[in-house]
Each structure stands twice: as structure tokens, then as C-alpha cells.
Amino acid sequence: HDVLVTCFDLPPEESPWHFYRVDKDADKDGASTREDQRTESRRIDPSHHVAEFLWREEEVVEFTWGLWDFSLTVADIYPRDSGTPQALCVGGSGSFPGSRFDLTAINAELTGQAVIDEVLTYLTPPARGIIERSRLFDFVPLLQALDLSRDVELSPEILQKLSTLPREVTTEGHDAFWSVVLGLACMGAQDLMDAVTVTTMEALGWIDDDGEELTADEIWGMCEASTGVLASVGAWGPDAAAPVDRLDILRAVLRGVG
Incomplete structure (x- = not known):
């Protein structure tokens, strides 16, 4: 949650947020809406580690923050060690109204x-x-x-x-x-x-x-x-x-x- 808020420069005020595990079969008939899929998904307890749900390529979870919806898909997985950064933004395009995509500032904040x-x-x-x-x-x-x-x-x-x-x-x-x-x-x-x-x-x-x-x-x-x-x-x-x-x-x- 903190990484996503930092990367997308979401407003600092509190907004309700949740993670959902997506049911990949929910929209096979082409009739279900995004909201329907979320209902059929399982809300994830935020105390869980992300690796429990995003542990192989093409795994998907949804993240909602206020009125915004984010779909998180695993593109690739790399081994990590003690020298691996905890979190890193490798690129992006565009920005939300009132914010600006600044890769250096994002990574400085993520790094600490x-x-x-x-x-x-x-x-x-x-x-x-x-x-x-x-x-x-x-x-x-x-x-x-x-x-x-x-x-x-x-x-x-x-x-x-x-x-x-x-x-x-x-x-x-x-x-x-x-x-x-x-x-x-x-x-x-x-x-x-x-x-x-x-x-x-x-x-x-x-x-x-x-x-x-x-x-x-x-x-x-x-x-x-x-x-x-x-x-x-x-x-x-x-x-x-x-x-x-x-x-x-x-x-x-x-x-x-x-």
C-alpha cells in the first residue's frame, strides 16, 4: 500500500483502501462488470505478505484507493538478496491530476x-x-x-x-x-x-x-x-x-x- 501510494503520488488524506484477489474465471462469459468481479473476489487481509498472492508471472490482484482502481499484474520475478532494494520504481508514464511523475523523487522516497x-x-x-x-x-x-x-x-x-x-x-x-x-x-x-x-x-x-x-x-x-x-x-x-x-x-x- 505504501509503495503504491508513493509511486502514484496519491493525495495524503486518508482514503479507504483494500486489496482483492481476482477470480480469473469471473468474466469468462463476458457479462460480469468490474464491480461484479470485485464482489466475487476475496478481500485480502493487509497483514498478509504480498508474496502469498503475487508469486508467479501473470498473477493479479486489485487495489482500490478511494475511487481509484488499480490492477496489479506480475510481469516477472527475480531472486533477491540483502543488497536488493526493498522497493523500486523502474518507470512510468503520465500522472494523476495535480501531480507529476518524478522517477528520482519516487525512488528517493521509496529508498528512504x-x-x-x-x-x-x-x-x-x-x-x-x-x-x-x-x-x-x-x-x-x-x-x-x-x-x-x-x-x-x-x-x-x-x-x-x-x-x-x-x-x-x-x-x-x-x-x-x-x-x-x-x-x-x-x-x-x-x-x-x-x-x-x-x-x-x-x-x-x-x-x-x-x-x-x-x-x-x-x-x-x-x-x-x-x-x-x-x-x-x-x-x-x-x-x-x-x-x-x-x-x-x-x-x-x-x-x-x-
């Missing part, structure tokens, strides 16, 4: 200030400054999942190289480097990493000489000295190390281990 503060304490001050200046707190669940408190197993040679980063001398070059590191930390396809890098630099206020958004290639070009070091230790590129080793490298960089 205590968790944000705890996760950011593991970051080296320059990396933490990128998050705080850009206000892109969507990174917090990612950093939480990286488990930055975990010990890294890297050779002294690699740690020595990482201790020299970033090698750029300008503020723009430093920001470009950390934006690239956050993009690499997503451990996704190149398109995703580039999108994250571009979004971060845009949020920090950087633009090109024509006042246009910087491209991923331009951003990487601003920190070639540092990304060259990252490539030499296997953080990216044709000689990239295995994912588990790349994670250790990124943890070391983000924590300032060297």
Missing part, C-alpha cells in the same frame, strides 16, 4: 533517507559529490546492489593503478570520469551505459560548445587518460575481465581504495 545516507558513506567524496550534485538518487539502489562494503580481491599492481584515478585535471574531466564509472557500474549493454553517462553529465549541467547535450563519445573523450587505465586493468573494453572481477574494480574505484 537513512538508506541513502548509509550507502553514500561508502563512496569516496568525489563520487558522493556526483550523486549529491546531480540529485540522481536513482543511483542509490544500484550502489546498494553493488554491496560496496564487500572486501575486494585485487592485486597490489591493480590497486596502485586505480589509486591514480582520475588523471584529468579539469572539473569537467573529473565529472566525465565519474559519470563513466557510474555507467560502467550498471553492468549493462553499451546503450544503457552510454545513456546513464549522458544523463549524469546533463544533470550536472555540462553541455557542448553549441549548448547541446554532450554525447557519450564526447564524455568518454574528456577522460581518456583515466578510461585507458580502467581498460588496462580489465574494467571495460575487448580485454575486459569477468563480471565478478569488474565488480571488484568498480567497488575499489567508487570507494577510493588504492
